[in-house]
Amino acid sequence: MSSSSKAASDLNPRTTHYEFLGPPGALAITIGVPAMTYALYFGCSESHGGCPPPIDTALILDSLSNPSWWKGLWDTKAALAYLAWYAFIVVAWVILPGDWVDGVPMRNGVTKKYKINAFSTALLTFGVVAGVIYRYGPEPLTFIYDHWLGLVTASILMAVVQGLGCYLASFRKGALLALGGNSGNPIYDFYIGRELNPSIGSFDLKSFNELRPGLILWALIDVGMVCEQAIRRGGFAKVTDSMWLVVAFQLFYVIDALYNEPAILTTMDITTDGFGFMLAVGDLAWVPFVYSLQARYLVFNQIELGPINTALIVLVNLAGYYIFRAANGEKNDFRNGRNTKNLQYMTTESGRKLLTSGWWGRSRHPNYMGDLLMAFAWSLPTGFNTPITYFYVTYFAVLLIHRERRDSEACKIKYGKDWDKYKKLVPWRIIPYVY
Template identity: 85%
Template structure:
């Protein structure tokens, strides 16, 4: 029997994925297991409760714990799960209730454009307002539960990630669903991880963009506040300058991302990647509980930096922020048809214009360089007693290099010889004269 016209249209709109990333299904399975494992490992490997950062290594104790049913039961905390679900319900309610403009994303393969509600910044401000009110009324000890229930909250966030990834994988088989070009391989392990559905939604709520900025990113800031509160309680009401730096740097980064919410709709996460376990566990578990490692470390390693070291670290962070924001500002202006700096560019055969001067003439991803400088500044307040608090910088560098390689490969396919010409004009990938 010949295929129907609707099935032909579906196969043309959603072609089979023929190229694997992350070493295919085995790699996807390894990362699916490995990310939750590493989230727990970074707690048990750098924790007051386990005896240090890292704690004394006793293989016999580790094996005994991993083979003990009581250890696995200890990862679950019903109260922490209910707290996490209440938090997630709060940010969903804020999305619905708080006012916000509706903007259109980039054109889809269907020819249409998806609309997104913009109110992440007001959600962040509302969260901060409530948090400050609670601390003012009940004291910093009101947020100590975040430190005490860390493991249970991690488990709840991972469970939420699994539930959402499974749900999005199942709804990707609905008729008329637009699939991600990289997530339609037919292998369930790989597609579950990489994301099969491009824009899974519940009504007008787009799950991918919602999870990108709200439940995990704002929770990261809230966790940092909780860690500062725990330290303040232990010190009689005053946090260290190192804790204040981490809290200020990371909160500013979060609020800046929330304020510039429209900028995410041109990123690869939104335009290209499907929403599967990769993005779900990254957004909901990895970001809030791994990125806040420095603040958690400083709860019990209370470092006073002094004015000179504090000023030097602030300078590193400000330099990174300036590069990050200036580069993104140039790109966003140019994509929206504005060129206030009269930057040079080349025009491809497709009619696309590529910047070749300004920050984007120095490297093909100058914003990544700013990101890495800020990440380094966030770790500097923890001192140099352990490399574990610099895990984020190392991980982030690997992530950005991989992302840059993915982008370079996609652009090479898209622009062909024009991309070769562009790479000669802008030879450096991230850091000028270095990489």
């Protein structure tokens, strides 16, 4: 073996541990995520009989075997609109000013720089939308509701193109691969992401997709649902309190994430995972079109909550946000050498410190508990007529449990016996005395 080949194999070792049950699981999720995105539309849609509609197995099988049904998933106007949206976001990244921030040093010794301007991109987007509504009224934004299915298809196709393009590009000489995405199995590596940080010059595709095209589109979709309901009810003043509540919660969450953009640079998505179909379809299709399900439901199931129910739901959301921010604040301060609350901690053999008091003494991931409370608050305004609008919080719980277990496995490798000691000091994974 030549020295250059050996260096490459040392830097990019073969992946020997599978996640998601290996290639069969990766294939199932690759098919399942788009299928579930469509299913949540057909299973909760006024044009298809309600939420859920009456189950007619014969009709479902007939539709799936009919080429016309499959052709109906395509919408040229929606595809062009989605491409225009993605192009707009890319151009905004290029032309809007932003600080260049260092990421976490990578194992090849390189520290990437990331342009931070997601928040200003959102402000530009909201400014354009406000101008359109002021000039033309809410009608233009109803395009989103009317062309929902085509927009979903366009976003999924974009994810497929990006996932496949990044997989093929990862075979070029000098590419830094994700430690978990170099198994040699094309199905698995395409799904999980083979290259760690695919980039075009200074344009990092993974960090760009993480916040901009999907997250801002989620907010834009919510605004579109308000506009659709306003048309039906005779103006914005008659939009239901449940719709305003869902949109306010979700817009605040999106804006908060965009404003704190540098925080994503230390997340597992950026530092550890490769960029493949998993992240692409999640960022581009799943986030905007699944997370906005509650707002879409409230377009055709218009619920008035009243002041008391509204106040209670607001309290649930505020409690979740407080826990989420307070926990992350403690962690970030401690990592940066500030311990103003005199929090207790244990020191590992490697010299690293693990918090054992404050929010991080209550559970190993108290921020996840805050996230789950907020997700629950987003579903509460839809009432209890259907479990489908609670899909998000159910899915999110499964996602966070899986992520917590991935993190625990990584920490076991990183800290060894010290991790076992830490787990005795902080026994609860996410919710104290529950899990």
